[in-house]
Amino acid sequence: MTTTAVPPGPFEPVIDIVYLGRPHALTRLAAEPASWSDEQLATDLDRMQRRRARLAAEEAELILALAGHRPATDDPPADSPGARRPGWTSSTGDGEISEFFVTELATVLNLGHGTAALRLRRALTWSTKLPATFAALKAGDLDERRAQALADTLTHTNPTVAGQVENTLLGGAAHLSVSRLEKRATALMLELDAAAADERRADADKTADVRVHPSPVDGRATLAADLPTDEAAECHDLLDQLARMLKADGDPRPIGVLRAHVLSALIRRPADSGLPAVAANLTITADLTALEGASSTT
Incomplete structure (x- = not known):
């Protein structure tokens, strides 16, 4: 076991203890943050972001x-018995x-x-296509969110192109x-x-789904659907039109609340939703004899 002294900040370790090859920290208790100077607060917030980046890289x-x-x-x-049935989950990995x-x-x-x-x-993606980004994340020089943005954008391109984009943008990211x-x-x-x-786009089609995310407010959640841009725009336009119709009829709720209400009502279709009936246009192609009842065609 080895110990190394480091200059402590308000929440910086007094010593780093290396045990079995892994660092752990003993943290010094300090005064309440409200008593710190602006410089101390800003410095510690910066240190926190760096620690988060390093933890993300370690994960x-x-x-x-x-x-x-x-x-x-x-x-x-x-x-064979135990083999996964295709089509129920999205595949992720390198094969x-x-x-x-x-x-x-x-x-x-x-x-x-x-x-x-x-x-x-x-x-x-970080390990195989963006090694410099991964190194910056490990060092705490690039925050987790920006490293994620690069990885998500460059996942499907080849390592050569990913490396060229990384070389161009990483310095100022x-x-x-x-x-x-x-x-x-x-x-x-x-x-x-x-x-x-x-x-x-093809990969996004394969991994599209509808998900529920918890809301900061108890008893509420966010319903999210991953759709093609044109379909998402059409869905939002329909919700907005119906919400404005309710608004024009005197509903006092904010327009955003009405859009959320319309979405829920369209999906759940409660009997008292008050929304206009949803109609479908059905085109049937049949032989004339079938329409006359003179044929056994169904």
Whole structure:
């Protein structure tokens, strides 16, 4: 066991203890944050972001290590007892990881299957396509959210293109907003590898789902559907039109509340929803003899 002294901040470790090759920290209790100076508060917030980045990188390394213990060669052959039926879950990995690993990872992390799959995909992208981004995350020089944005944008492009985008953007990534970084990474990727855009859309089609996310307010949740942009716009336009109709009829609730109400009513269709009836246009093609009742065609 070795100890190394470090200059303490308000929440910085007094010593770092290295035990069995892993660092742990003993934290010094300090005065309440309200008594700190602006500089102390800003410094400690910055240190916290760096620690979060390093923890995210460590989690990714642990995920990759565990995935390495679950090779696809251990999976049951197709059409044999225990083999997974295709079409029920999205596949994530590089073809060398067990198809059951994401389910195991979701259990270990106590997260949903989709979230676990996303974390595995990001870890694989950082390690195989964005090594400099991964190194910056490990060092705490790039925050987790921006590293995730690069990984999510460049998952489906090849390592060469991903490396070129990384070399161009990584140096100034911390000074760009997350949305701006995503847009620049996407533009560069499409400029260098237009085929990646089609692959991203195809992959999104395969992994689309409807999910429920908890809300900060007790008793509420967010329902989210991953749809093509044109379909999402059409759905929102219909919700907005019906909500404005309710508003015009004198409903005093805010328009956003009415849109949420309309969505729920359309899906659940309670008898007293008060919404206009939903009609469907059905086109039937049949022989004239069938329409006359002179044929056995059904």
